[in-house]
Structures are given as structure tokens and as C-alpha cells.
Amino acid sequence: xxxxxxxxxxxxxxxxxxxxxxxxxxxxxxxxxxxxxxxxxxxxxxxxxxxxxxxxxxxxxxxxxxxxxxxxxxxxxxxxxxxxxxxxxxxxxxxxxxxxxxxxxxxxxxxxxxxxxxxxxxxxxxxxxxxxxxxxxxxxxxxxxxxxxxxxxxxxxxxxxxxxxxxxxxxxxxxxxxxxxxxxxxxxxxxxxxxxxxxxxxxxxxxxxxxxxxxxxxxxxxxxxxxxxxxxxxxxxxxxxxxxxxxxxxxxxxxxxxxxxxxxxxxxxxxxxxxxxxxxxxxxxxxxxxxxxxxxxxxxxxxxxxxxxxxxxxxxxxxxxxxxxxxxxxxxxxxxxxxxxxxxxxxxxxxxxxxxxxxxxxxxxxxxxxxxxxxxxxxxxxxxxxxxxxxxxxxxxxxxxxxxxxxxxxxxxxxxxxxxxxxxxxxxxxxxxxxxxxxxxxxxxxxxxxxxxxxxxxxxxxxxxxxxxxxxxxxxxxxxxxxxxx
Numbered sequence: 001x002x003x004x005x006x007x008x009x010x011x012x013x014x015x016x017x018x019x020x021x022x023x024x025x026x027x028x029x030x031x032x033x034x035x036x037x038x039x040x041x042x043x044x045x046x047x048x049x050x051x052x053x054x055x056x057x058x059x060x061x062x063x064x065x066x067x068x069x070x071x072x073x074x075x076x077x078x079x080x081x082x083x084x085x086x087x088x089x090x091x092x093x094x095x096x097x098x099x100x101x102x103x104x105x106x107x108x109x110x111x112x113x114x115x116x117x118x119x120x121x122x123x124x125x126x127x128x129x130x131x132x133x134x135x136x137x138x139x140x141x142x143x144x145x146x147x148x149x150x151x152x153x154x155x156x157x158x159x160x161x162x163x164x165x166x167x168x169x170x171x172x173x174x175x176x177x178x179x180x181x182x183x184x185x186x187x188x189x190x191x192x193x194x195x196x197x198x199x200x201x202x203x204x205x206x207x208x209x210x211x212x213x214x215x216x217x218x219x220x221x222x223x224x225x226x227x228x229x230x231x232x233x234x235x236x237x238x239x240x241x242x243x244x245x246x247x248x249x250x251x252x253x254x255x256x257x258x259x260x261x262x263x264x265x266x267x268x269x270x271x272x273x274x275x276x277x278x279x280x281x282x283x284x285x286x287x288x289x290x291x292x293x294x295x296x297x298x299x300x301x302x303x304x305x306x307x308x309x310x311x312x313x314x315x316x317x318x319x320x321x322x323x324x325x326x327x328x329x330x331x332x333x334x335x336x337x338x339x340x341x342x343x344x345x346x347x348x349x350x351x352x353x354x355x356x357x358x359x360x361x362x363x364x365x366x367x368x369x370x371x372x373x374x375x376x377x378x379x380x381x382x383x384x385x386x387x388x389x390x391x392x393x394x395x396x397x398x399x400x401x402x403x404x405x406x407x408x409x410x411x412x413x414x415x416x417x418x419x420x421x422x423x424x425x426x427x428x429x430x431x432x433x434x435x436x437x438x439x440x441x442x443x444x445x446x447x448x449x450x451x452x453x454x455x456x457x458x459x460x461x462x463x464x465x466x467x468x469x470x471x472x473x474x475x476x477x478x479x480x481x482x483x484x485x486x
Contacts, residue, residue, distance in 0.1 A: 017480050017481065018415065018418045018480075018481070020418065020477050024427075025128070025430070026089070026430060028090060028091070028432045028434065029092070029385065029431040031132075031179070031438075032092070032095035032137060034434075034440070035071040036071045036095060037068040038070075041072065042098070043108040043111060044098040044101060045139065046139075047095070047138060047139055048137065048188075050066075051195065055197065059442055059444045060444040061446065065439045069437070069438055070459050074459060075117070077461065078436065079121045079122055082127055087474055088126075090128070091132065092132065093131070095111070097137060098111035098114070099164060101139060101141075102139060103142035104141075104142075104156060107167065116168065130176065130431075131168065132175075132178075134157070134179065136184055136188075148189070149200075149206040149210065154213045155217070161222055162221040165221065169225045169226050169227075173230040175222050175230065175231065176385070177215045177232070177233070178211060178218075179307075180236065180309060181265060182208075182239075184211055185208035186204050186260070187331055188204075189203045190336060190338045191331065191332065191336045191338035193331065193333070193334045194441060205285065205288070206286075208265070212265060213298060215299065216300070232301075233303055233304060236262070238310065238373075239258070239261035239313075240365035240366070241257050241261060242350075243316060250318055252318065256277075256281055256341070266376070268299040269299060270306075270377055272297060274288070305381040305428060306380050306381070306382050307382075307384075308369070309385055311330075311357075311359055312359035312362060313350055314350075315350045316345050316347055318344070318345065318346070319346055326338070328347040329347040355389045355390050355405075357389075363413045366387070366416045366417065367419055370416075374420075381426045382428065383428050386431060389405070389406050389410070390447040391405050391406050392448075393448045393464060399462070406451075410469070410483075411480075411483035418479060435450060437454040438450065451463065469483075
């Protein structure tokens with residue numbers, strides 16, 4: 001049960017405001033490994049992130065998700081926080097090793113029961129559950145068998161999807177197959193800064209294809225068990241790639257990164273084919289023979305909306321004869337590039353202010369990305385499934401967390417979404433990342449993205465000023481003209 005200290009008292013919005021369309025969905029988002037904890041309870045076995053986090057030097061300060069924010073035990077309190085925020089939806093991920101510990105065979109009922117209880121509580125509070133099947137926590141046993149570079153993993157994922165929808169399809173009517181498969185493929189298998197920590201560019205390309213194929217098979221499994229009115233989607237962290245200059249060389253560098261960052265997924269998912277330039281760019285690495293006849297048809301399944309995650313733009317140029325540098329691509333430090341076949345592309349820090357992650361703050365990138373998607377897939381609705389910012393938050397002596405930089409960031413990006421809607425883009429909703437401060441992957445607990453501050457030693461939740469601000473935006477379905485209410 002929530003306590004008085006958790007209540008988010010809404011602030012009054014100024015009269016002048018930008019109104020969003022009726023029915024616009026306001027939500028918040030989390031991921032299982034980042035918040036649940038209870039890593040060895042009720043039958044859960046290790047995922048690749050449990051293994052990776054225990055590998056010395058992989059995660060800052062040696063942090064792990066063993067306890068995280070203890071959401072597994074404090075879920076009622078967290079749902080009460082969402083109710084106080086007044087959000088209409090909660091996007092969460094299911095833990096594959098909690099439901100199917102080895103990645104094979106029957107489900108563990110205690111794992112499913114946790115998600116049944118969670119969704120029942122959400123529904124009781126009037127909050128729409130939005131379930132993601134995969135947010136990077138592959139069961140370690142499947143990694144030991146070859147993981148995402150192996151085709152067999154796609155069948156295991158389809159079986160897992162069938163188990164999940166059989167148990168939860170009567171409660172959850174909005175599903176996402178994969179969250180940010182680019183990170184799973186390229187950060188996990190090329191640069192090695194994410195689990196499982198491989199540094200093999202060919203394995204990364206194989207993983208990208210098998211993630212696409214797993215999505216297609218999972219959509220088939222979901223639709224077989226869901227009512228017709230249910231929504232099925234995928235979430236991509238689409239990169240808004242800009243060339244540093246208007247030279248042909250820089251334009252070609254942007255094209256190459258766009259192929260690896262975006263079109264390796266949108267091509268087969270939305271058009272039924274991998275882009276020819278991507279195949280040419282990577283031909284010295286692989287002949288793509290792991291793509292079999294019929295694969296792209298399986299991948300290209302009907303989507304009810306496309307989930308879009310955006311944080312910052314990407315600025316690139318062609319190499320100038322010196323060693324290429326990908327250190328400013330925003331994806332963590334590694335001696336290995338996450339960009340197979342593009343080793344001579346240089347990444348630059350975009351101009352302007354930066355966040356605690358070192359990422360440039362540029363809402364225009366989100367606006368331009370949404371307009372591009374409208375031009376390319378005009379009939380596909382969009383959902384902003386992640387957007388948010390890490391700040392150097394702290395609790396002041398009065399027990400309050402003031403985060404004006406987060407409010408300014410959210411205001412700017414919501415204004416960009418509003419401008420895109422005015423330009424005719426069909427954006428159906430916005431999910432703030434994140435509900436809670438949490439385990440931020442390779443950064444451990446050193447970065448805070450939450451609207452709610454978490455004191456990790458005690459687990460205490462303290463809504464930040466941005467939570468109060470976002471609650472009123474959601475309640476009013478409108479954005480104030482300025483980032484007030486701080």
C-alpha cells in the first residue's frame with residue numbers, strides 16, 4: 001500500500017497548453033532485470049545478464065540485478081505509485097528465465113503467477129498492461145547452446161511466446177515481442193558492452209537476423225492466442241542519423257550507419273527484405289547465407305503499431321585518414337565497434353547540452369524521426385515506448401528530489417511529439433522511461449532515469465518533481481507552453 005510520502009500531488013498547468021488527441025495513451029515503462037530482483041526465487045535461473053554482471057569489469061562497481069529495486073516483492077507499492085501518477089498504461093517486460101528457466105519446456109507457474117498478480121492489480125487500478133516478451137534477459141542455458149546467433153533460438157522464443165500468451169492473454173491485450181533488438185544484436189555481440197559480451201561482428205549480424213525471425217514467429221504465436229482486438233508490436237531504438245557535413249563522403253557514412261542501425265530491422269519487418277546496400281556494405285564479413293527462403297516473409301507480420309524509443313541523435317562523418325572513432329556513438333566504451341562493416345565511420349558528440357549519460361539533448365531528432373516514419377510507413381500507427389533522461393538526482397535536506405533538467409527534457413521531447421502529430425503523424429501514446437531509478441545495464445546503479453527516486457539500501461521510493469509534473473500533463477492530456485511546475 002502506498003504511503004503519504006509516495007503521493008504525487010499534481011501541479012496546476014498554465015492555461016495555455018498544447019492538447020494531445022483524445023485517447024492519447026500516457027504511460028511509464030520498466031524492464032524485468034532492471035527492477036525485479038529476486039534473481040534466484042521461485043524457480044528463476046540465471047539469464048545472460050546475471051552472468052554478464054558477475055563477470056569482473058563488465059558492470060560499473062560490480063553491480064548486479066540480484067535485488068535491483070526489489071519490485072518482485074514491492075509490486076503493489078509500485079502499482080500504487082503509478083495510480084498516483086495517473087498514467088493510463090504500464091509497459092513492463094516478462095522475465096524469460098522466471099517463466100521458462102531453461103528456455104525450454106513447460107512454464108513455471110510461480111513465475112506466471114507473479115505476472116498474473118501484477119496485471120490484475122494494474123487492471124484494478126485502471127492501468128493498461130503492456131507486456132514485452134523480451135528485454136534482453138535470454139536464459140543462460142540458451143546462450144550456452146549458441147544464443148541468438150543460432151537459428152534454434154527463434155523456435156525457443158516462439159514457444160515461450162505461446163506460454164506467455166496462454167497464461168496472460170486474457171488479461172494483457174497489448175504485446176511487444178522485442179525491445180531494441182539492435183542492442184541485443186550489436187551491443188551484445190559486436191562491441192560486447194552488453195550481455196552476452198561477445199565481440200564477433202558476424203555473430204552480431206546473425207543475431208540481428210534471428211531476432212527478426214524470432215519476432216515474426218512470436219507474432220504468429222501471439223495472434224494464435226489473442227482476441228482479434230489485441231495489439232501486437234515491436235519496439236525499435238531507431239537512430240536519427242545525421243551527417244556532419246553535406247559532403248558526399250559524410251552522406252555515405254550516414255547511409256551506412258542508417259542501414260546498420262535502422263534498416264536492418266525496418267527492411268524485413270516492414271518491407272519484407274533486407275536493404276541491398278546493407279548486404280553490400282557487409283559482404284566482406286558474410287554472405288548472409290543464414291537468411292533462408294521464406295524467412296523474410298515470416299518476419300514481415302502485421303503490426304498494430306510500431307514502438308519507437310528515442311533519447312538522442314547520432315552524428316557521423318567519413319574517416320579523414322586517422323583512426324576511426326565510435327566512442328561518441330552513445331553506446332558505451334569498448335575496443336570493439338558495434339557497427340560491422342563500418343569501421344571507418346567516425347562518430348561525433350552532437351552540439352548542445354548533454355545528459356548524465358553524455359548524450360546530447362536534441363528533441364528535433366525525435367520530431368524528424370517521426371516524420372520520416374510517416375513518410376515511409378504512413379498507415380502504421382506509432383507509439384513512443386521509451387523517452388527519458390538520466391540526471392544527477394539527489395534527495396535534498398527536506399526529503400525532496402528536484403530535477404528541473406528532467407522536466408525540461410521531457411517538455412522539449414513532448415513538444416516535438418506534439419509538433420509531429422500536428423504534421424499528421426499518427427502517434428498514439430508516450431511512455432516515460434522510467435518509472436523507477438534502476439539497474440542501468442553496464443552502468444549499474446550509477447545512472448538515474450526514474451521519475452521516482454529509489455534509495456537502494458532501503459528500497460524507499462520518493463517521487464521526484466518530474467513525477468509531479470508528468471502526472472499533471474497526463475491528467476490534462478496537454479503540455480504547458482513552458483516547462484513550468486518545477
